[in-house]
Amino acid sequence: MTAAVIPAAEFAYLAELLRRESSIVLGADKEYLVQARLLPLARKVGAGNVGELLTQVRLRSDRATIQSIVDAMTTNETSWFRDNEPFAALHSTVLPALLAARSAQRHLRVWSAACSSGQETYSLAITLQEFLPTGWTYEILATDISGDMVARAQTGQYSQIEVNRGLPARMLVHYFTRSGAHWEVAPALRRHVQFQRLNLVAPPPPTAPFDVVFLRNVLIYFDIATKKTVLRHVARLMRPDAWLFLGAAESTIGVDDSFRRTPAGRTFAYQLNLAKPPEKG
Amino acid sequence: MRALIVDDSRTMRRIVRRIVEGCGFEAVEAGDGQAALDAIGAMDRPPDLALVDWNMPVMDGLEFVSRARAQPALRAMTIVMVTTESEQSQIVRALAAGAHEYVIKPFTADSMIDKLALLGLVPNGASL
Amino acid sequence: MSGIADSTLEPSDIDLKEIVDQVWESYLDPDGTAPLVLTGTVPEKFDATGSISITGPWHGHVVVATSLGAATGAAAAFLAMEPDEVSEEDVADALGELVNIIGGNVKSMLPPGCLLALPHVVVATGAVSRWPGATRICELCGQWRGEPVCISLWHEKREG
Structure with a gap:
């Protein structure tokens, strides 16, 4: 599966969906973020790509998938310095x-x-x-x-994947120590x-x-x-x-x-x- | 914006390429440090970003970082190590040699994007 | 603390599992729908092995042995392609990168000063990597998408 370009109509639909459901404003420059967040969901529901996922949801208004999309776009609590x-x-x-x-x-x-x-x-x-x-x-x-x-x-204690999320390398080496396969504050x-x-x-x-x-x-x-x-x-x-x-x-x-x-x-x-x-x- | 991906594994180059292209970069690939220096030499302008593996044949990533840092023309190039070398001491070495950030393999697309956001190379994921 | 024995400072099955889980989460099973299911059963033969050596104060090897189906599936997952689009070269490269990532993370748990070599891949039915005198210190064997995968760590005693 490749990251096909999201058609403008579907991107606009997603932006409106997020505004309505979570009051979050989706910038036009955030297509990369949409791709990264929604591609796994697209795979899970059997859509060919993110554009198709959005088309499906727009036509069917399937509540569960809408909620999954909103969650995938807004849930980010595992980042360090989240939102900066x-x-x-x-x-x-x-x-x-x-x-x-x-x-x-x-x-x-x-x-x-x-x-x-x-x-x-x-x-x-x-x-x-x-x-x-x-x-x-x-x-x-x-x-x-x-x-x-x-x-x-x-x-x-945080895994390798967790310390990769938005924690500057300088801070990782300063405030954490390696402990087995993970890192410790x-x-x-x-x-x-x-x-x-x-x-x-x-x-x-x-x-x-x-x-x-x-x-x-x-x-x-x-x-x-x-x-x-x-x-x-x-x-x-x-x-x-x-x-x-x-x-x-x-x-x-x-x-x-x-x-x-x-x-x-x-x-x-x-x-x-x-x-x-x-x-x- | 141009990104140079330096890794001896084409699998990893492809993974990194997918992410940086998604962020709007034009991607160029090299299989080791020396090939990367050669590629830069042949460019009309240096890359804005270099994503560099550590363990590679011919010239490793740490050597590449030192050499790149010694070139005044490459001063503006942001360097991110992308490597499975994950000891604290190795991260310190890479930062001291002049790498700006460090991504430990395995990494997810989100974590790579987070690091690029930290470096101001993609808009902050914050308000979406 | 994770299960590192004080005396040996060698990674345990638990440490290896933690590393492997992170690789699966990042590349091979990002949706959490295709985990590596550990069965403990070691198949009689594999079609592909990727190995990487660690040298220095501690000397040994990390080995990933799989069926061709699993290796192809791994390459496809890494490259975001369909399994039938993956070339033999892709399979070898992906298996090499897989063992490289696991090897680097294993090395970070070993005594300081160890070096990671470049990966080595053999794609041939029945091929096994062996090091005379090396002892297996941990091993994870299981099924991934119904195909066998074994990841093991070997320690080699070296004098001087």
């Missing part, structure tokens, strides 16, 4: 602001709220490790609804991270508030009422000037007006609308 922009924004905008605001405490608390297999969490740890000046400390709470995922992330990072199983829909257990929250690609799976509940819980655990990062297809707009959208680097983050000035200390 939030981490770049952390580096360029958020951490400099927090460095100024927390100069007395010299300590940052970060929440990786849907840590999955841990790549986001350790990517955050690497970013903080490289950015924070000497004398500063940080801690990361990593949570996930899946106990299996929490246990998996906690091991800090260095203790220098692991000692800053605590893992815990947590359902975002349930009222959160009492904990000190966070300076940065990553809650990415979670809200897309919830209905509006559940989105509201989750955002309410998250807001309660944010310091008044904390930063919330959501997935590219997600927003608080129209869900919870206690947040405002703030430009951060080349992307957006969300901060609390405060009736009162930021608390002291």
